[in-house]
Amino acid sequence: MPPTPRNRGLAVLPIVLGIAGVVALAILPKFVESPYALQMMVLFFLAVIQGEAWNLIGGYGGQYSVGHAAYFGIGAYTVIVLLQSRGIAPWWGLFPALLLAVLVAAIVGSITFRLRGPYFVLASIAVAEIFRLAALNWKQLTNGAEGILLSGIPPLVIAGVQITDFSSKVPFYYMGLALAVVTVLVTIWFQGSKLGYYLQAIREDQDAANSLGIPLTFYKNVALMISAFFTAFAGALYGLYVGFIDPQTAVGLDISVQIVLTAIIGGIGTILGPVIGAALLVALSEALRSNALTDLLVGIGIVNPASTIGQFLRDNLSHAHMLIYGVLVALTILYMPDGVLGGIKNQIRKRRARAAAGGAA
Amino acid sequence: MTIFLQSLLSGVLIGGAYALIGVGLTIIFGVMRIINFAHGDLVMLGMYASYFLFTLGNVDPFVSIVFVFPLLFLFGAILQKTVINKVLNALPQNQILLTIGIGLILSNTMMLLFTSDYRIISTSYSSGSFRLGEISVSTPLLLSFVITAAVTAILYWFLLKTDTGQAIRATAQDRDAAQLMGVNVKRMSVLATGIGAGLAAVAGSLISPTYYIFPQVGQPFTLKAFVIVVLGGMGSVMGATVGGVLIGATESLAGAYISSGLKDLVVYVLFLLILLFKPAGLFGKSRV
Numbered sequence: 275m276p277p278t279p280r281n282r283g284l285a286v287l288p289i290v291l292g293i294a295g296v297v298a299l300a301i302l303p304k305f306v307e308s309p310y311a312l313q314m315m316v317l318f319f320l321a322v323i324q325g326e327a328w329n330l331i332g333g334y335g336g337q338y339s340v341g342h343a344a345y346f347g348i349g350a351y352t353v354i355v356l357l358q359s360r361g362i363a364p365w366w367g368l369f370p371a372l373l374l375a376v377l378v379a380a381i382v383g384s385i386t387f388r389l390r391g392p393y394f395v396l397a398s399i400a401v402a403e404i405f406r407l408a409a410l411n412w413k414q415l416t417n418g419a420e421g422i423l424l425s426g427i428p429p430l431v432i433a434g435v436q437i438t439d440f441s442s443k444v445p446f447y448y449m450g451l452a453l454a455v456v457t458v459l460v461t462i463w464f465q466g467s468k469l470g471y472y473l474q475a476i477r478e479d480q481d482a483a484n485s486l487g488i489p490l491t492f493y494k495n496v497a498l499m500i501s502a503f504f505t506a507f508a509g510a511l512y513g514l515y516v517g518f519i520d521p522q523t524a525v526g527l528d529i530s531v532q533i534v535l536t537a538i539i540g541g542i543g544t545i546l547g548p549v550i551g552a553a554l555l556v557a558l559s560e561a562l563r564s565n566a567l568t569d570l571l572v573g574i575g576i577v578n579p580a581s582t583i584g585q586f587l588r589d590n591l592s593h594a595h596m597l598i599y600g601v602l603v604a605l606t607i608l609y610m611p612d613g614v615l616g617g618i619k620n621q622i623r624k625r626r627a628r629a630a631a632g633g634a635a
Numbered sequence: 636m637t638i639f640l641q642s643l644l645s646g647v648l649i650g651g652a653y654a655l656i657g658v659g660l661t662i663i664f665g666v667m668r669i670i671n672f673a674h675g676d677l678v679m680l681g682m683y684a685s686y687f688l689f690t691l692g693n694v695d696p697f698v699s700i701v702f703v704f705p706l707l708f709l710f711g712a713i714l715q716k717t718v719i720n721k722v723l724n725a726l727p728q729n730q731i732l733l734t735i736g737i738g739l740i741l742s743n744t745m746m747l748l749f750t751s752d753y754r755i756i757s758t759s760y761s762s763g764s765f766r767l768g769e770i771s772v773s774t775p776l777l778l779s780f781v782i783t784a785a786v787t788a789i790l791y792w793f794l795l796k797t798d799t800g801q802a803i804r805a806t807a808q809d810r811d812a813a814q815l816m817g818v819n820v821k822r823m824s825v826l827a828t829g830i831g832a833g834l835a836a837v838a839g840s841l842i843s844p845t846y847y848i849f850p851q852v853g854q855p856f857t858l859k860a861f862v863i864v865v866l867g868g869m870g871s872v873m874g875a876t877v878g879g880v881l882i883g884a885t886e887s888l889a890g891a892y893i894s895s896g897l898k899d900l901v902v903y904v905l906f907l908l909i910l911l912f913k914p915a916g917l918f919g920k921s922r923v
Contacts, residue, residue: 340735
């Protein structure tokens with residue numbers, strides 16, 4: 275029997291499910307008013323944006339940048355500095371912020387993309403560290419290590435009608451949701467575009483791709499610029515939402531690692547991988563922060579709350595999220611190098627192969 | 636001129652410890668082609684080990700290296716056998732992410748156990764110095780440099796003159812060929828990681844009297860170690876030794892003439908320039 279040709283168009287089911295999911299998320303704030311739940315969702319959207327953005331260059335292109343904090347920081351700092359010291363409203367400040375991030379990406383890309391493998395990773399880290407040190411030392415502009423506390427965001431007024439005054443979490447929820455949806459759509463487009471195919475060819479074999487006439491640095495650069503654009507956008511949203519930035523929380527190495535982690539835990543080079551990674555990471559760090567994990571361990575009777583261990587967990591687990599991230603990275607690389615999504619796909623493939631073998635026998 | 640000589644001297648003295656850190660990284664890279672991102676955290680472990688030996692056992696930090704080296708050698712060897720060994724053939728990116736993960740685990744475990752408080756080891760000579768003409772020489776830095784030089788000499792003797800040392804170098808030169816010649820490359824990988832970890836920790840012990848000790852102290856050392864190793868040429872022990880001293884001096888001069896806050900920035904810019912224009916480093920063959 276000839277193999278049935280696979281439908282190359284988008285399947286109907288994922289589209290319907292996707293639209294249903296977005297609609298459900300869009301009406302969620304009408305029913306859920308808890309600021310706590312909204313806060314979780316905003317953090318989730320931000321993580322999705324960063325993970326998907328990194329995925330373009332890191333996942334599809336195989337260029338593991340561990341320096342995306344540079345673009346995140348540029349987005350956050352430009353918008354906040356313009357707003358706080360020049361009084362420029364963030365929706366105007368966004369333009370220079372995104373432009374700057376894309377420009378920096380073009381410069382950084384044309385320098386570092388000549389390097390390969392570990393050398394590229396090292397260079398990307400060095401670039402981000404240069405930006406962090408600049409933010410730390412350019413005190414007139416960034417207020418150094420003390421950071422910048424935002425005193426307020428002016429209300430958004432269009433044609434005399436006040437859209438929002440940013441006093442609640444709801445406007446951030448919608449901005450996050452909208453941008454997260456856009457990054458996912460861009461990823462879907464990217465995956466099927468010439469650009470996306472070129473990058474995947476580069477990931478599989480740079481030299482072969484080059485010999486086929488793909489200009490390596492140019493296409494890597496384009497992907498990095500798109501990636502930097504959305505990462506900076508996420509940075510700007512983050513800065514406005516939290517209302518405070520400093521070099522460590524906006525440009526630190528931890529940010530870069532978290533971005534990479536979001537993508538690899540879910541599964542790199544896939545559309546849904548970073549979404550899954552973001553959901554897992556946000557849920558996990560919240561479970562740690564709020565001590566929900568300790569409560570769970572106590573609740574199911576593994577740990578006695580009065581014991582030394584119970585007390586130790588309660589006191590310390592809330593600061594342990596970077597430790598858990600470290601453990602997650604190590605476990606993912608060792609046991610699930612394709613991420614959660616890749617792991618599930620592999621399982622399905624194995625099961626199918628086994629079923630096919632069973633049917634043949 | 637005095638300022639120049641003064642900063643050059645303190646740069647070279649601190650550069651000795653940098654060289655040890657870099658040599659450890661380059662040996663691990665040479666034998667396994669893995670860049671150890673947890674390297675600075677091994678330096679941090681060395682500092683803590685010396686701190687506790689000093690406060691609990693009253694062992695001088697410079698003497699403590701005889702305990703710290705074997706301890707961290709064992710730690711590195713176990714780490715290689717249980718974890719790093721599993722990714723020897725994985726993508727370089729995954730190897731890097733794994734060691735980043737190990738680094739996060741090490742620094743955050745230390746933070747959980749001992750809080751992020753800054754600790755200092757105050758020995759009788761911690762702030763001691765003597766004058767050499769116009770220049771003041773810090774006693775702990777000079778002592779640490781002398782010990783560094785001795786450790787480096789022993790290391791060179793080990794690598795050049797002993798059978799095991801030569802087997803390690805052979806593995807670094809060509810893993811497959813070494814294996815065909817009967818070298819136990821698995822054992823060499825364990826040894827190399829142990830030695831690399833031990834050297835990083837010894838460097839940590841040696842600088843512990845002059846540094847604040849806290850769980851996150853390692854990260855800058857990791858990056859610095861890369862700069863050193865890339866400058867000297869990946870896998871070149873000689874290159875890392877010279878690179879360490881050069882970076883120490885550069886940093887110190889940049890601190891004196893530009894701004895002390897920007898000295899790390901100068902080092903990273905230098906790093907990018909080397910990667911671009913002389914990726915093989917000063918002593919290495921190109922592997923880019």
